Amino acid sequence: MDKREILSEQPVTPEKVTALIKNMIDSNELMLFMKGNSIQPMCGFSARVVAIFDELGLDCKVFNVLADPLIREGIKKYSNWPTIPQVYYKQEFIGGCDIITEMYQSGMTKNGIKSGLYVSDCVSFMAEMPAECVDLAVTSPPYDDLRDYNGYSFDFANIAQGLFKAIKKGGIVVWVVGDRINGGRSLTSFRQGLYFQEIGFDIHDVMIYQKKNTPFMRSNAYTNCYEFMFVLSKGKPKTFNPLKEKTVRSGFEMVVHNKKADGINKKTLKELKKEKTRTNIWSYAVGFGGTTSDKIAFAHPAVFPEKLVEDHILSWSNPGDLVFDPMCGSGTTCKIAMLTQRQYLGVDISEEYINIAKQRLKNAENEKMGGLFCAGKGRIYKDGTEEKIQTGFNPNSVGLLDGENYLMNAYHYISERDTLK
Numbered sequence: 001m002d003k004r005e006i007l008s009e010q011p012v013t014p015e016k017v018t019a020l021i022k023n024m025i026d027s028n029e030l031m032l033f034m035k036g037n038s039i040q041p042m043c044g045f046s047a048r049v050v051a052i053f054d055e056l057g058l059d060c061k062v063f064n065v066l067a068d069p070l071i072r073e074g075i076k077k078y079s080n081w082p083t084i085p086q087v088y089y090k091q092e093f094i095g096g097c098d099i100i101t102e103m104y105q106s107g108m109t110k111n112g113i114k115s116g117l118y119v120s121d122c123v124s125f126m127a128e129m130p131a132e133c134v135d136l137a138v139t140s141p142p143y144d145d146l147r148d149y150n151g152y153s154f155d156f157a158n159i160a161q162g163l164f165k166a167i168k169k170g171g172i173v174v175w176v177v178g179d180r181i182n183g184g185r186s187l188t189s190f191r192q193g194l195y196f197q198e199i200g201f202d203i204h205d206v207m208i209y210q211k212k213n214t215p216f217m218r219s220n221a222y223t224n225c226y227e228f229m230f231v232l233s234k235g236k237p238k239t240f241n242p243l244k245e246k247t248v249r250s251g252f253e254m255v256v257h258n259k260k261a262d263g264i265n266k267k268t269l270k271e272l273k274k275e276k277t278r279t280n281i282w283s284y285a286v287g288f289g290g291t292t293s294d295k296i297a298f299a300h301p302a303v304f305p306e307k308l309v310e311d312h313i314l315s316w317s318n319p320g321d322l323v324f325d326p327m328c329g330s331g332t333t334c335k336i337a338m339l340t341q342r343q344y345l346g347v348d349i350s351e352e353y354i355n356i357a358k359q360r361l362k363n364a365e366n367e368k369m370g371g372l373f374c375a376g377k378g379r380i381y382k383d384g385t386e387e388k389i390q391t392g393f394n395p396n397s398v399g400l401l402d403g404e405n406y407l408m409n410a411y412h413y414i415s416e417r418d419t420l421k
């Protein structure tokens with residue numbers, strides 16, 4: 001059942017049409033008149049609008065005009081607009097599929113921010129941003145003076161304050177940072193953590209990012225294999241989707257449950273769970289194939305692992321949320337946010353790095369398309385293999401990929417292929 005669909009409870013008569021339409025528009029902030037419903041759209045244009053709203057995490061109510069010819073014609077007259085779908089927001093007519101697509105492509109998010117990648121000093125960028133618009137920031141600053149990022153300076157205090165302003169109540173900042181270790185640990189990470197606390201963040205957790213492969217051996221100390229991931233929250237976190245891992249043992253076992261002072265162990269039969277919430281030490285392989293398989297990313301000197309970013313994004317945000325990286329370098333946070341159906345905003349002071357980020361995102365978007373998707377037929381890959389879909393039309397798969405063009409391509413592809421057979 002489509003929870004968003006409004007079903008007519010009374011028989012629609014010509015006299016009541018306008019009042020019914022007006023009532024739907026007045027009672028719902030975002031109202032979509034479409035063909036089909038949001039589970040099973042019956043035209044590509046309607047499917048695309050639903051998919052865009054889903055991608056942005058917007059709640060809308062829908063009315064299936066195919067269920068009622070009077071409303072189907074009535075809404076066209078009411079809006080003075082000849083086609084379906086039609087969107088109303090706060091009682092104002094917005095337009096049809098093309099207009100919604102245009103707004104989406106121009107980067108509007110549900111926070112009213114233009115998502116995308118920007119060349120800017122993040123301090124001045126954040127000063128211009130509305131307060132409390134970001135759900136999650138995943139970022140990594142320049143570490144001490146370890147690397148030269150095209151010679152740009154780093155103003156920690158103002159960046160921390162900008163982040164505090166930009167993040168929503170209940171939002172999270174993941175600050176991935178290591179210390180200079182040669183000549184004694186700098187402990188810059190600790191100082192930064194304390195400063196975050198001073199300006200109002202809760203130190204929700206200090207997690208460890210462990211590197212599985214560590215190329216830099218030290219002659220007089222143990223090889224350093226970790227960095228910190230400060231998880232800072234503005235008040236109580238509003239989202240936590242705990243990641244799970246397999247337990248070593250599962251199933252039924254006799255388990256000690258009550259060891260008394262007499263030393264006698266009592267055992268009872270208990271079911272051991274198959275999975276448990278992970279610990280706060282996360283390990284990742286680094287380097288090519290570990291950090292990322294995007295060769296182009298390594299033109300940046302300090303890319304963090306895609307998997308690390310993905311794990312944080314899944315943990316602390318939901319689809320449609322805005323994920324921000326004020327020092328996005330090669331764009332890892334933005335790429336993963338895009339692939340996990342979040343909105344993204346990336347800023348870096350270096351144009352060279354932003355160009356890398358843009359290219360990575362473009363490549364990822366192309367890869368995401370994978371094969372050609374065709375309504376009723378499934379996904380068709382370039383090598384000709386097909387993946388059937390179970391239940392007809394999947395609006396999400398279509399909308400994310402510029403649905404209409406994609407469908408047209410799919411039909412062309414199929415007919416061309418069939419002709420060649």
Ligand SMILES: C[S@@+](CC[C@H](N)C(=O)[O-])C[C@H]1O[C@@H](n2cnc3c(N)ncnc32)[C@H](O)[C@@H]1O
Binds near residue numbers: 149154350
């Ligand atoms: C550790 S790197 C981030 C790398 C990124 N996480 C990735 O995966 O590619 C730090 C970045 O901060 C940028 N940066 C330094 N100061 C900045 C500032 N004031 N505003 C914006 N970016 C800045 C540098 O250009 C560099 O790309």
